[in-house]
Amino acid sequence: MTPELLDCILLRVPAAQLEPFEAALSSVCRAVSFFHDEAHDVWDIQGVKERGAHEAELDAALAVAEMLTGYAPEVERTLVPAGGWLARTQAAFPEQLIGQRFVVRGTHINAPAVPGRIVLTLDAGLAFGTGEHNSTRGCLVALEGVARAHRPRKILDLGTGSGILAIAAAKLLRKPVLASDIDARAARVAGANAQLNGVAGLVHAIRADGWADARITRAAPYDLVFANILARPLCAMAHRLGTNLAPGGVAILAGLLSTQENWVRSAHRRAGLVLERRITDGAWAILVLRKKFFF
Numbered sequence: 001m002t003p004e005l006l007d008c009i010l011l012r013v014p015a016a017q018l019e020p021f022e023a024a025l026s027s028v029c030r031a032v033s034f035f036h037d038e039a040h041d042v043w044d045i046q047g048v049k050e051r052g053a054h055e056a057e058l059d060a061a062l063a064v065a066e067m068l069t070g071y072a073p074e075v076e077r078t079l080v081p082a083g084g085w086l087a088r089t090q091a092a093f094p095e096q097l098i099g100q101r102f103v104v105r106g107t108h109i110n111a112p113a114v115p116g117r118i119v120l121t122l123d124a125g126l127a128f129g130t131g132e133h134n135s136t137r138g139c140l141v142a143l144e145g146v147a148r149a150h151r152p153r154k155i156l157d158l159g160t161g162s163g164i165l166a167i168a169a170a171k172l173l174r175k176p177v178l179a180s181d182i183d184a185r186a187a188r189v190a191g192a193n194a195q196l197n198g199v200a201g202l203v204h205a206i207r208a209d210g211w212a213d214a215r216i217t218r219a220a221p222y223d224l225v226f227a228n229i230l231a232r233p234l235c236a237m238a239h240r241l242g243t244n245l246a247p248g249g250v251a252i253l254a255g256l257l258s259t260q261e262n263w264v265r266s267a268h269r270r271a272g273l274v275l276e277r278r279i280t281d282g283a284w285a286i287l288v289l290r291k292k293f294f295f
Contacts (some may be wrong), residue, residue, distance in 0.1 A: 001280035006030075009047045009058070010076040015283050017069040018043045019230055019257065024061035028054040030185065051079065099141040102168060107196070118171045122162050122193050135228050138279045138286030139165050142252045143226075145277060146288065147172050150250065152223030154179070158210060158231040163190025163203060165252075169224070170194070170202035178219055180208040210239040220244035224252070231256040235267040242271030247293045250276070258285045265289075 009029070012069065013021050022045060025032045029047030049058075064071045095105040103117045113119060143165070146152070157166035157179040166179035179194075181187045187207040194203035208216055210233075223246050227234060234253055240253055251273060255265050256281055265275060268289055277288035 004082040004284070005051050005079045006048050006055075006082050007051050008080045009049070010047045010078070011073045012042055012231050013045065013069075013071065015043060015209050015257065016259065017040050017065075017071045017073075018283075019043070019232070019260070020065035020068045021045055021062070023230055023232075024065040026056070027061045028058045048080070052250065055133060058269035087133045096137075098137050099144045100171065101144050102140050103289060104164070118167055118168070119197075120164060120171070121197055122164055122167075126163050134284040135256075136164060138227060138281045138284065139228050139252050140168055140278065141279055142254075142286055142288050143168055143172065146224060146252070150223070152250065153216075154219065154222045154278045155224045155226075156216065156219070156222045157226040159217075160190045160205060161186050161228070162224065163193045165228060166190065166203045166205070167194055167197045167199055167201060167225045169226070170199040172204065175200070176202050178216065179203055179205040180210070180213065180216060181205075182207070182209050211237060211244065217244060221246035221249065223249045225249070226252050226254075228252075228254040231260040231264055234264050238264075238267040238271045238273075242268070242273055242291060245273070245291045247291055249291050251287075251289045251291075253287045254284070255288060256285055256287075257283050261287065 004185055009025060011021055022032060025045055025047035029049045032045065032047045062075065066277050086166035095103060095109050095111065097103050101118055102120055103114045104120045104122065106123045107121060152173065154244045155169050155175055155177040157177055160166050160181045166177040170177050179190050180189065184207040191205035194200045194205060211217060221244055222282060225241060225245060234256065245251060253264060264287065271287040272292050274292055275287060275288045279286040
């Protein structure tokens, strides 16, 4: 039987141009991964999608990114076997100890539980978020801090990807989590990962267009919201986040570069949210914001 082949798109971009090109690949790819060449301060971005699918959409998205940045990277395209790509990804996905409470491991790792740590089992597969990215790690560390000081009851993971943050919150806080993603595939993966981790009864994963979906706004106000997406949509949604966050509620925002932090903070300050904590991991910033009781 001929193995399934996937399209693999490779870009190398300066750190300042990362966000638009990440967004371009994320709009059509089943998975997007990153590698930071710190010596040259450039990022290698790799996206994997179905062979021959969404070519016009990809070209248009890359053209928009080039227009926004004034930068035109060389685009390398190769074909990779689906099974071989997953095997290589697993080989590069060792067990990860994150913060003080979490350990992330794939199903290919068969090891005893780590004392004092919550195991998050996810395969490095076809939805974003397996703990290897700086923003995901920072969100898990931020969650630990929130859990020490607060006991949120209503939790939303907006742009859930693999569901890792929703699963971590459900395991740590033992509270229900609504996990949404605009990508139907990601919502399915998040639901499957919740089942794999034994929290299918706590994590409800849905395909939804963010705050535009009535199921999300009807469940508001939330005590804790994760939004690990990108700086531009974070700013665009700041007002709706402020409206749907309970007074005193906490939002953990990520997916932004440190150079974009002031822009994101300013948008959310106007929505009544104040900075409680910031975490940096490499070039990335993770913001913990609290909604003021009186605004």
